Amino acid sequence: MASPQPHGTPAAPAAHGTEHPRQHADAQHADAKHQARSVAEHAAAVTALLEPLRAGHRTETLPLARALGRGLVADVRAPISLPPFVNSQMDGYAIRSIDVPDGGAELGIMPPVPAGASPGALQPGMAAPIMTGAMLPSGADAVVPIERAVPDRFLPATAQPKEDATVWLPPAAAGTFVRAAGSDVQAGGTALAAGTFLGPAQLGLLAALGLPEVTVFQAVTVLLVTTGDEVVEPGRELPPGKIFDSNGTLLEAAMEQAGLQVRRAGIATDNPDRLRTLLREEGAGADLIVTTGGVSKGAYEVVRQAMADQPVEFLHVAMQPGGPQGIGTFEGRPFLGFPGNPVSCLVSFEMFLRPVLAGLLGAPAPRLPVRARLSQPLTSPGHKHQVRRGSLGADGTVELQGGESSHLMHALAGSNVLVHVPEGVAALAAGAEVEVWML
Known part of the structure; x- marks a missing residue:
């Protein structure tokens, strides 16, 4: 990274000891910088606010098919090893490596071993046709791929090897193309750690271990409220001086993509009493209230006014965009107030709410x-x-x-x-x- 460069050059002091206007502005700017909360500090505050979402009563056990996108509550120990038995990595011939010298050898052919079969022991001087994933016969310690055999094809599935049928095979060291039992996961080992985001691969692992269900954190329900007399629902007539509301759609889509359950409460006007009533009525059952707009220092900051008697802090985070933020509780319910500009509210979600939930609940998946x-x-x-x-x-x-x-x-x-x-x-x-x- 390049080293920080100062913004401009400080102005020279005014004569007669009076404060230069630029100096006064710089002092105010320095005070604002001092008062601003860092991104890390605000993320920590959001984490503390939402920590109760990890409570034990907020977990549920779901079938694997319904657990996609959730976070794992506790470590999952493997009930079995994967693979559960020694098996072949290739279609080919299972052999005893000591039966094939450096120059190769002709070996007799035993009955084939398809996947899912439990074969008998491999006899000395013999080779067993084996399919990928099939259990290796006891006594065998290597597999020669079919393309290296002469002939380089199996007998038809309906045919049984003749007593004198043979195949020429090159040498293979012990362990060649053999999957050891437990080479992926050992029984009793940690298959998935607590807090893991459950995507297709993780759910597939649980299924491979024979687990039909998994205990996850409950999805977070969010009441999302857009504020402002100036915003209009898309699809309606747009009067002069108004804009269409993009924040509601933008944040709802971001939250639902992240696995949150979103309740939309429409657009709240710049009336603090009505906003309080809306939050009280619509917020019942929600885990978190998120508003957009009304958190700065203007004359019509409805969210600030509505929260006047609530333990909510309105502050500035040293971030651009998304500096103005609100955080606290509304009648005991966690509350976050995002700025009203579209990019600011999305950046606020991506910088604070999404990563904090990922850290606490294992979901959504963190951004790469x-x-x-x-x-x-x-x-x-x-x-x-x-x-x-x-x-x-x-x-x-x-x-x-x-x-x-x-x-x-x-x-x-x-x-x-x-x-x-x-x-x-x-x-x-x-x-x-x-x-x-x-x-």
């Missing part, structure tokens, strides 16, 4: 961080963690989409990564390495 190189230079406020949108190409370079503004929905829609510029970095040159999160 990768390293990429910038295709162009960028600047960033050195006292903030900046999150830019970008498009990662196959060559490992990332092209920034849009600027720093938090209203650029078209740029967001054309992005496949979030680009992270840590606090303390003011500028990066083209070709600089950055961390990006795959969307």
Whole structure:
């Protein structure tokens, strides 16, 4: 990373000891920087707020088919070994390695061993046709692939080897193309650790172990409320000065994709009493309330006003976009207030709610961080963690989409990564390495 660069040069002090206007602005800016909470500190606060979602009564045991996308409550110990028996890695001939010298040998042919069969012992000087995954006969310690045999094909399935039937085979060391019992998972070992996200591969492992069900954390139910007199539901007439609500759709889709159960409460007007009533009535049974908008320091910040008598803190996080945040409880229910700009609210979800739930409950799956190189230079406020949108190409370079503004929905829609510029970095040159999160 490039070293932090200062933003401009401090102005010279004014004459006669008076404070220069620029100095006053810099002092206010320094105070704001000092008061801002770091990204890590706010993530820790969100974690503490949502820690009760890990409570024992919030778990359930589900059939594997219904557990996709959930997080595992406790370690799963393997009840059996995988594979449960020594088996063949290839279609070929099971042999005793001592029966085939360096120059190869003609061996007699025993009855074939299909997958699922329990074969008899392999006799000295004999080879047993064997299929991939089939149990290795006792006495056998290696498998020669069929393509190395002469002839390089099996007898028809309906034919039985004649007593004098033979096959020429090259030598194979003990263990060649043999899968040892327990080579994947040993019985009694940890198959999956607590907190594991259950995707197709993890559920497939549990099925292979013979487990029909699994204990997972319950899905989180979120009441999602968009606020603002200026927003209108898509599909309705758009009066002058109004905008269509994108936040509701944007966040609902992000949350549902992450496995959360979302309740939409429509758009709340800038009336604090009505918002409180809505949260009280619609929030019953929800695990978490999330609002968008109304958390800054303007004259009509309805969420701030509605939470005036609640243990809710409104603060600024040293992040761009998504600085203004609200956190606390509404009548005992966890509450998060995200900013109203579309990109800001999505970045807030991706930076705080999604990773915190992943850490607490094992779901959703965390975003995959990768390293990429910038295709162009960028600047960033050195006292903030900046999150830019970008498009990662196959060559490992990332092209920034849009600027720093938090209203650029078209740029967001054309992005496949979030680009992270840590606090303390003011500028990066083209070709600089950055961390990006795959969307």
